[in-house]
Amino acid sequence: MKYNYASRMANLNGTATREIFKLLGNPEIISFAGGNPAIECLPTERVKEITADITSSPDFARVLQYGLTAGFPELRALLADYVRTAGIEGAAVDNILVISGGQQGIDLVLKTFINPGDVILVENPTYLAFLQIANSYEAVCKGVDSGEEGLDLADLEAKIKKYRPKVLYCVPTFSNPTGRTYTAENRKAIAELTAKYGVVVIEDDPYSKLRFKGEYVPSMKSMDRAGNVIFVSSFSKIISPGNRTGVACAEPELIRKMEICKQGTDLHTPNLSQMITYEYLRRGYLEPDLKRAVEIYGRKKACMSDAIARYMPEEFECTDPDGGLFIWGRLPKGIDVLKIFPEAIERKVAYIQGSVFFAEPEGTENYIRLNYSYANDEQIDEGIKRLSGLFKEKIAALK
């Protein structure tokens, strides 16, 4: 039978990272492609202890039974407290929705707001999976320029006036893919500007706890006076990606809408996943584990920066993040990193082409995202060496 798909399917293909993820069964390939936490940062012993306690509890049957869509009340209460670590004061239980990973939070916001054809503003470049989710709602994404301080405010206001967007999506701290962080002033200005024009902001914050250098910057949500910012965070990078838990924090009216949308997608986040996150936070494991993780990521990032300085051709430019998981690089115009990807795989090293992070990808074929959290120090050094060899050849061929 020939199937008659929905129109949204025309623009939906597997995201580049997910597809590359499938190819990486080969352990010989050094991967800078994904966004996986370091294996040594995954709290295997803690989760073992926690699950043993949960399954031994006299009311464990409650965990196996249906739960509420918005999440366990005790987890929501704890998360209302937890968002203070992002500067959000006074959150109550009805400001909080438990989500099945940050990805679901984004999906639920778009489900709540987006009709086909609606415009969404995103940073140039932005998280590739966001563009995929936006495609699934047949939204039109338009890029806003950005720099070291954050979004270009003049460009933001101009694009708001021009496109009348419903939503602005951004990752203000350790952006994926650039690793850059918006200043506090930039955040405040964005919150005010979007409030003025009635634009809802998704503040996606999976990485802010992974800071190995520089000063904490409060979340944009903490500067939200109009109720237009929806804060979405994830425990994937700081507890476990496989556990699929996260938190959304917003006005109760919005949380209620997102809850209704969640009913139809997965009814509720699995209870054991919720309880693992609850107990992990309640027992105070996050702080010491983060301390260790941040040391590890800081070391890995330094290792990659050092290898880049040592091996990469001088034409290669890149960011120097204070946290998060990614370095963003640029090669000279004329080098198409997607085209030469098979040659990288031959040399047993993988990355993600930067073009997939742009709402309007024309002319961005020379950008590249490098992840430093997953590979070990030796692999990072060796992988960058291999890549450098390839890039040098390609640059030489340009001349």
Added chain:
Amino acid sequence: MKYNYASRMANLNGTATREIFKLLGNPEIISFAGGNPAIECLPTERVKEITADITSSPDFARVLQYGLTAGFPELRALLADYVRTAGIEGAAVDNILVISGGQQGIDLVLKTFINPGDVILVENPTYLAFLQIANSYEAVCKGVDSGEEGLDLADLEAKIKKYRPKVLYCVPTFSNPTGRTYTAENRKAIAELTAKYGVVVIEDDPYSKLRFKGEYVPSMKSMDRAGNVIFVSSFSKIISPGNRTGVACAEPELIRKMEICKQGTDLHTPNLSQMITYEYLRRGYLEPDLKRAVEIYGRKKACMSDAIARYMPEEFECTDPDGGLFIWGRLPKGIDVLKIFPEAIERKVAYIQGSVFFAEPEGTENYIRLNYSYANDEQIDEGIKRLSGLFKEKIAALK
């Protein structure tokens, strides 16, 4: 700020069961409203044993790390085998998608196929959460008449010709809400008719393993020659609802589309949930546990049927299912079960009004769904007695 929601939100309210679920914190209320498995059927000791083994395994870190969107390969392989129990022979791994509960399977099919305004045919009456999910895609649902044998084939063909639907949704075994089962002949005829007209069928099968009487009937998917039937099943009623796992089985092309849709909604089903289901099935726990569960549900159903015979007014008519979790009842015209629901709650007994199960609910205010799986025998007897008292008063007042 006044929010400008997507048009889909206009018809989305919390589903009746989810809302009542919230009210049932009061343990004095005997609830026939939900669809929860019996607490005594939840395999607390098995899951305790399984999670201890999983968390002790040397490659437990794999469970905490990101997983593939389609699910753990070993679980998919096992599920390809598992669907044989529904008569589906020869399924391979690429026919299988691991889903976060049956609800997600339905959602992913609609995401794959439905544009706003597309018509979906459903049984009269049908699963209320399906109507909710269909609303979220702005589909138009039209009801097909049904009876003891299954769908009315003449009405089905007439509605297909009239509405040119993209999808038919049905629960052929122990339907929610009626508890009725389509005959094998009826299934075969539906599979052929829908194939002829290019209609995709969602065969939702959460209950078929809960048979306490009568003969096994193979799934409609097992009779599918054209590749138009998508089989969706859930482990919620037979392992644990809180674990949120299920399986979809369809043509590889469709599984791939659903996988791409799943990337954007939750990336993947939590790994621990997947591994619990995998180990539970692999260790052969399902068969003995089902044997026990089916005895319990058979007893509870008999208990409810007996109480209905003993207490209910003769004007009350109801189904007599061979399995599943629900009895479907009808009161005389003129009794609006939603209107008198507050009086039922005063008498400390809850049910679901039948009207929410109809695509076109006009004139269905006298139907009622009663769940017998959750309450214990005494509560069932007492609850039906309380309801009968209320109904008798209302019927007397009609005269």
